[in-house]
Amino acid sequence: MIQVTFLGTGAATPSVARGVAALAMQREGEVLLFDCGEGTQRQMMRYGTGFTLEDVFVTHYHADHILGIPGLLRTMGLMARTRPIHLWGPKGAARTLGELVTLGMERPKFPVEIHELHPGDVVARGDYEIQVGAAEHKGPCLAYALVEHERLGRFDPERARALGIPEGPLWGRIHRGEAVTAPDGRVVDPGELVGPARPGRRVVYSGDTAPCDSVMRLAAGADLLVHEATFGDDERDRAIETRHSTAREAAELARDAGVRELALTHISNRYSREAPELLLEAQVLFPATTIARDGLVIEVGFPDAN
Ligand SMILES: [Zn+2]
Ligand SMILES: [Zn+2]
Numbered sequence: 001m002i003q004v005t006f007l008g009t010g011a012a013t014p015s016v017a018r019g020v021a022a023l024a025m026q027r028e029g030e031v032l033l034f035d036c037g038e039g040t041q042r043q044m045m046r047y048g049t050g051f052t053l054e055d056v057f058v059t060h061y062h063a064d065h066i067l068g069i070p071g072l073l074r075t076m077g078l079m080a081r082t083r084p085i086h087l088w089g090p091k092g093a094a095r096t097l098g099e100l101v102t103l104g105m106e107r108p109k110f111p112v113e114i115h116e117l118h119p120g121d122v123v124a125r126g127d128y129e130i131q132v133g134a135a136e137h138k139g140p141c142l143a144y145a146l147v148e149h150e151r152l153g154r155f156d157p158e159r160a161r162a163l164g165i166p167e168g169p170l171w172g173r174i175h176r177g178e179a180v181t182a183p184d185g186r187v188v189d190p191g192e193l194v195g196p197a198r199p200g201r202r203v204v205y206s207g208d209t210a211p212c213d214s215v216m217r218l219a220a221g222a223d224l225l226v227h228e229a230t231f232g233d234d235e236r237d238r239a240i241e242t243r244h245s246t247a248r249e250a251a252e253l254a255r256d257a258g259v260r261e262l263a264l265t266h267i268s269n270r271y272s273r274e275a276p277e278l279l280l281e282a283q284v285l286f287p288a289t290t291i292a293r294d295g296l297v298i299e300v301g302f303p304d305a306n
Contacts, residue, residue: 001027001299001300001301002025002026002027002146002201002203002224002299002300003025003026003027003297003298003299003300004023004024004025004026004203004224004226004263004297004298004299004300005023005024005025005026005047005049005295005296005297006023006263006265006292006293006294006295006296006297006298007019007022007023007024007040007043007044007047007049007294008020008021008022008023008035008037008039008040008043008294009021009265009266009267009292009293009294009296010064010266010267010268010269010294011064011228011230011244011266011267011268011269012064012268012269013064013269014037014038014039015269017269017272017273017293017294018267018269018273018293018294019037019038019039019040019043019294020037020038020039020064020065020067020068021035021037021059021064021065021207021208021265021266022034022035022036022037022040022043022068023035023205023226023265024044024047024049024053025146025203026049027128027146030053030054031049031050031052031053032053032055032057032130032146033053033055033056033057034056034057034058034059034144034205034207035057035058035059035065035066035207036056036058036065036066036067036068036069036072037063037064037065037066037067037068038063038064038067038068038071039068039071040068040071040072041068041071041072041075043294043295044072046295047294047295047297051072051075051076051079051081053085054083054084054085054086055085055086055088056069056072056085056086056087056088057088057089057130057142057144058087058088058089058090058093058097058142059089059090059135059141059142059143059144059205059206059207059208060089060090060135060137060138060139060140060141060142060207060208061089061090061092061096061139061140062138062139062208065207065208066096066097066100069087069097069100069101070100070101070103073085073100073101073108073112074108076108076110077108077109077110081108081109081110082109082110083110084110084111084112084113085110085111085112085113086113086114086115087101087112087113087114087115088114088115088116088117088123089114089115089116089117089142090116090117090118090139090140090141090142091116091118091140092116092140093114093115093116093117094114094116097114098114101114117132117142118132119132119133119134119142119214120132120133127148127149127200128146128147128148128149128200129146129147129149130144130145130146130147131144131145131147131218132144133145133214133215133217133218134212134214134215135206135207135208135209135212135214135215136209136210136211136212136214136215136243137207137208137209137210137243137244138242138243141207141208141209142207143204143205143206143207143209143214143215143218144204144205144207145202145203145204145205145218145219145222146201146202146203146204147200147201147202148200148201148202149200150197150198150199150200151197151198151199151200152175152176152177152194152197152198153194153195153196153197153198154194154195154198155171155174155175155193155194155195156193156194156195157171159192159193160174160193163182163186163188163192163193164182164183164184165180165182165183165188165193166183174188174190174193174194175190175193175194177190177194178190198302198304199303201223201300201302201303202221202222202223203222203223203224203226203300204218204219204222204224204225204226204259205226206219206225206226206227206228206245206250207228208228208230208243208244208266209227209228209243209244209245210239210240210243210244210245210249211245211249211250211252211253215227215253216253216256216257217257219253219254219257219259220257220258221257221258221259222257222259222260223259223260223261223300223303224259224260224261224262224263224298224300225253225254225257225259225261225262225263226263226265226292227245227250227253227254227262227263227264227265228244228245228250228264228265228266229245229246229247229249229250229264229265229266229267229278229282229291230242230244230245230246230266230267230268231244231245231246231247231268232246232247232248232271232275232277232278232281233246233247233248233277233281234277235268235270244266246281247264247275247278247279247281247282247289248281248282248284248285250262250264250282251281251282251283251284251285251286251289252285252286254286254289255285255286260288260303261288261290261298261300262282262286262288262289262290263289263290263291263292263296263298264278264279264282264289264290264291264292265292267291267292273293274291274293275291278291279291
């Protein structure tokens with residue numbers, strides 16, 4: 001499972017109903033944080049994501065996406081952390097994130113590595129990668145996709161036994177695409193026992209953005225798209241002026257990008273916790289839409305349930 005936990009789903013300032021932008025993605029015991037608005041560390045305690053994370057990916061440098069970083073680092077320091085943490089952000093990372101790291105206090109005693117990213121960059125990891133796309137907002141802004149590598153095709157153990165290939169190392173070799181020789185001398189081609197490779201999952205986070213092609217490309221075929229929807233139809237002019245999206249625009253983009261599921265976040269304080277009007281406006285175009293609220297967890301399985 002990839003588990004996505006919404007730590008803050010509000011826009012601009014925290015409200016009683018919503019904290020500001022932060023999202024945790026948990027996968028195979030690893031926690032990745034995307035944006036870190038004010039109060040994020042408390043939300044991480046409340047919603048049980050833990051503090052074992054090594055990476056914070058920041059979409060842009062508006063206060064509602066970064067002010068939680070000093071507090072988070074401070075808490076990590078008090079927990080006697082020694083492992084490094086990596087802060088990733090768009091152009092200007094060294095200066096802006098650097099200022100947050102040293103803000104009015106002693107430097108953390110653990111290493112803080114700051115990395116600047118640009119649209120098109122790929123952060124390589126073991127069996128997945130983080131793809132970086134451009135978002136369209138004020139100043140340099142990024143969107144991120146967690147993309148798993150393709151998985152091996154399905155192995156057919158019944159058929160392997162029927163062909164007389166004993167369970168053991170030969171199974172592994174043939175699964176990885178090697179032709180092997182069965183005990184009777186016959187050469188067995190992997191195509192006989194292994195199905196086609198299966199795609200990994202793609203989870204995309206837009207950050208703050210007006211609807212744009214680059215986020216659409218990043219989101220193509222995503223299993224889950226987390227897209228901002230700061231406003232509804234009633235505030236369409238304001239969305240254009242402030243370079244945000246409406247729920248309807250996010251839904252249209254999700255539909256055109258062929259995503260499986262859409263979660264809307266970064267909701268303006270003018271809407272209630274459930275934001276029924278935004279939900280309605282989005283679901284007309286894209287029924288598989290959820291309005292995120294703080295603490296919502298979405299589990300992203302494989303499309304073929306394997
Ligand atoms: Zn924002
Ligand atoms: Zn912003």
